[in-house]
Amino acid sequence: ILNVEQSPQSLHVQEGDSTNFTCSFPSSNFYALHWYRWETAKSPEALFVMTLNGDEKKKGRISATLNTKEGYSYLYIKGSQPEDSATYLCAFPGSARQLTFGSGTQLTVLP
């Protein structure tokens, strides 16, 4: 069983604040790291698939970095808006390439 951990479990920030959260995963046999955004009453939507150590991906105000040697990825949101409120999931494919999801970070952006 793969250990994919996310922290914090939940987070409240004020509109306009920047924030970040962490995903840690096994550093051996790294293949890829996925980030998904999951809004309430909707389905998870892919944000990034990261494969290279040192990779940095960006989508609007959201960006992510990857450190495969130490087994962590950060997701950053710059200037949070209420519409950024969602659960952010990371997922790690094991040796069989099936994704194991973390438990997510639930972000609430207060207006």
Next chain:
Amino acid sequence: DAGVIQSPRHEVTEMGQEVTLRCKPISGHDYLFWYRQTMMRGLELLIYFNNNVPIDDSGMPEDRFSAKMPNASFSTLKIQPSEPRDSAVYFCASSLDKTGNSPLHFGNGTRLTVT
């Protein structure tokens, strides 16, 4: 592309009844996954198919659960007989490949309530 389509969106049934959930993956995606979301366990993989063939069903909780994929554009997840502890949101997802490089595309889910 309409994305991954699941039906029904909501299903309420009585304990002991048979439940069938349906999924249409994105055309051209070779992999189809069934996930279950619960408060206790989060998103857990039940089974996945490659080119319509079940590859790993180790996540299926017990024999009451079965899944089929008769063709590239349709899959079903069946629970017979259903029990209250099966209440959850069931997601279907598809991807171009299983190498880990391709993101999953999720359907809107089926919220199952077994009373």
